[in-house]
Amino acid sequence: MAAIPSPDAPPPRGRRERTRRAVRRLVLARRRPLAALCAAGAVLAGLHAVRPPPGPTVTVEVAAHDLASGAVLTDADLVPRRYPADLAPVGSAPDAAGRTLAGPVRAGEPVTDSRLVAASLLDGYPGRVALPVRIADAAAVGLLRSGDRVDLVAADPRRGTASYVAVGVPVLAIPRPDPGQATGSPGLTGRLVVVGAAPSEVDRIAAAAATDLLSVVISR
Numbered sequence: 001m002a003a004i005p006s007p008d009a010p011p012p013r014g015r016r017e018r019t020r021r022a023v024r025r026l027v028l029a030r031r032r033p034l035a036a037l038c039a040a041g042a043v044l045a046g047l048h049a050v051r052p053p054p055g056p057t058v059t060v061e062v063a064a065h066d067l068a069s070g071a072v073l074t075d076a077d078l079v080p081r082r083y084p085a086d087l088a089p090v091g092s093a094p095d096a097a098g099r100t101l102a103g104p105v106r107a108g109e110p111v112t113d114s115r116l117v118a119a120s121l122l123d124g125y126p127g128r129v130a131l132p133v134r135i136a137d138a139a140a141v142g143l144l145r146s147g148d149r150v151d152l153v154a155a156d157p158r159r160g161t162a163s164y165v166a167v168g169v170p171v172l173a174i175p176r177p178d179p180g181q182a183t184g185s186p187g188l189t190g191r192l193v194v195v196g197a198a199p200s201e202v203d204r205i206a207a208a209a210a211t212d213l214l215s216v217v218i219s220r
Contacts, residue, residue: 056085060092060110067105073097078111100130103175103192114176117194121172128196130172131205134189136213141191144171144216150195151217154208165208168219169195190214 061078071077073096083089091112093099100117117130133152135141144150148171155162173194193216197205208214 057082058085058088058092059083059094060088061094061096062110063105063107065107067101071101073099073101073111081110101132103132117173121194122196125170125172125196127198128170129199129202130194131197131202132175132192132194133205133209133214134192135216136190137215138189138191140216141174141193143218144174144193146171146173149219151219152195152205152208153215153217154212155215156212165204165214166195166197166201169197169201172196 059080060083062081064077064079067073067077075097078096089110089112091114093111093113093116096111096116101115103115105111105115117132121130122128136155149168150171151164152166152169153162154165171193175192175194
């Protein structure tokens with residue numbers, strides 16, 4: 001009777017030889033893809049080795065959502081974002097909370113000093129507040145200069161009426177035109193002007209700006 005091979009016994013020599021030949025054929029058949037894979041691994045390892053370490057970053061406050069001109073910023077309106085130090089926007093304002101926007105800001109846009117009403121604008125105008133208003137006639141705004149005194153007139157084109165809403169308010173600043181005006185974005189007609197209004201005038205001016213068209217009369 002033939003002996004039964006033990007399960008732990010090594011495979012016969014002929015079987016081992018056939019297995020080696022099969023593995024060798026498999027490797028030879030795929031030698032090019034394997035070589036390419038090894039080469040790619042070497043390139044990646046080299047790139048990783050020579051890649052410079054990440055540079056310094058800075059924190060920039062950006063708008064958490066779309067913000068309208070004249071809005072007084074709160075912490076909920078701002079979120080911090082990390083920017084590479086050499087790509088951070090110039091004039092970013094880390095202390096923007098509590099300040100007033102001189103122009104609209106889109107969600108995700110960095111809040112820079114050019115978008116804020118500077119406190120120094122009110123120097124020489126005690127008791128007044130800085131109020132951005134949109135004047136319907138952009139060409140009329142081109143006639144104004146900071147320091148001018150103007151009257152604000154609200155016109156209702158539906159009823160054909162007009163009335164004065166403020167008299168003798170000083171022009172504090174005339175921000176640059178909004179980028180959206182070049183593309184005809186709705187809601188961005190006219191030009192923005194920052195005036196120094198008395199606190200008692202703010203509600204009346206803001207209500208008129210929301211429903212009517214504002215124009216200016218140069219008083220002196």
